[in-house]
Amino acid sequence: MKQQSEMILIGGGLIGLSLAVELKLRGATVTVLSRNQQEAAGLVAAGMLAPQAEQIPSGPMLDLCLRSRALYNDWTRKLEEMTGLETGYWPCGILAPVYERPDCTTLPQTPETPSYWLERDAILHQQPGLGNDVVGGWWFPQDAQVDNRRGLIKTLQTAAQELGVTIIEGITVEKIVTSPDQKVTEVQTNQGIFRADHYILTTGAWSGELLSIPVYPRKGQMLSVRVPDDFKSLPLQQVLFGSNIYIVPRRDGLIVIGATSEPVGFTTGLTPQGVETLLSDAIRLYPILKEFPIQEFWWGFRPETPDLFPILGPSSWDNLTLAVGHYRNGILLAPVTAQLIANWVLNAQTDPLLHHFRSDRFQTLR
Known part of the structure; x- marks a missing residue:
């Protein structure tokens, strides 16, 4: 079977779907080749939009994350209006309790990125029931969350389908075929050969298996409980964004707890150690959780790069663009990635920020 499309996205996770919707809205013909969405980073994550709680250092990565966070309200509202579905976007703010008081309790901020240090009495007033070890923490009112597993991904899938994006599930890309004139000529899959005018790689943790780029899997285990x-x-x-743990409440009473960070390649499945670590860390931070019924366990793979920055923009081939390596921030960066990559692919418009995320930065480092 041979198929031709104006644009092929290799990878049908959150980044691939976000980009497919953006490209289709701008008039492109789009096909998405999706392998197994259940293992993708967009489902293993808790949906935090937390550039400040993560305390990302000042620089291009923080700038990219803050720009994307600022897009989120309008972006999710547009998707909800298109589909009639809920994304679960909730600008609830993030509280970051700590067990040891830092030497400095003042963080860099602007009027758009306020942060507040709360001593123990104040943080307990903000959130009653925190563990006895908590001595204080930061409040980041501009950080937010989205229900990625039950809301955002389903909304993106529905939007893509309603717009006419072709999504082929259960397809494994086996080889990206290139020519001497620096072009991709086709992709070979377990369902045949696909050809397009332009290709975009959005394969997350599996990107290094298709191209010689430094993207590696980082496994994460998670679980959820429910408010009685x-x-x-x-x-x-x-x-609640704690030390090696985060606790993310949904408006319907579900509470997501995550996540481990394991350099174990593509080793699948849950482990007793991983689950025990999540539960003990979460109960230490917010003890009442020990009384809440467990709902679900799951796991997946984040795409990690050596500098923890995504790889965005042109590749070594003229008609192949990269949008991979988002690591912990794929959900946060989905709208800005879709915007910047669509501008590049359709209009050859390069944002100054993209320069910092090009794939050839690793060649420079070597």
Whole structure:
């Protein structure tokens, strides 16, 4: 089977779907080749939009993340209006408790990125029920969350389908075929050969298996609990971002807890150690969780790069663009990635920020 499309996206996770929708809205013909979405980083994540809580250092990565966070409200509202579905976007703010008081409690900020240090009494007023070890923490009111597993990805899938994007599930790309004149000529898959005018790689943790680029899998295990029915209101009204643990409440009473970070390649499945670590760290931070019924366990693979920055923009081939390596920030960076890559592919428009995320930065480092 041979198929021709104006644009082929190799990878049908969150980044691939976000970009497919953006390209289609701008008039492109788009085909998405999707292998196994259930293992993708977009499903293993908790949906935090946390450039400040993550305390990303000042520089291009922080600039990219803040720009994307600023897009989120309008971007999710547009998707919801298109589909009639809920993305679960919630600008609830993020509270970052700590167990040791830092030497400096003032973080760099602007009027658009306020942060507040709270001593123990103040943080307990902000969020009652924190563990006895908590001595204080930061409040980041501009950080937010989205329900990636039950909301955003389903909304993107529906939007793509309604717009006429061709999505082929269960397809494995086996080889990207190139020519001496620096062009991709076709992709070979377990379902035949596909050809397009332009190709975009959005394969997440599997990118290094198709191209010689430094993207590696980082496994994460997660679980969820639910607020018991006898609670009259939600005990958590904001995300808790602790030491090696985060606790993300949804508006319907589900609470997501994550995530381990394991350099074990593509080793699949849950482990007792991983689950025990999540539970003990979460209960230390917010003890009442030990009484909440467990709902689900899951795992997946984040795409890690040597400098933890994504790889965005042109590749060594004229008609292949890269949008991979988002590591912990794929959900946060989805709207800005879609915007910047669509500008580049369709209009050859290069944003100054893209320069910092080109793939050839690793050749420079070597």
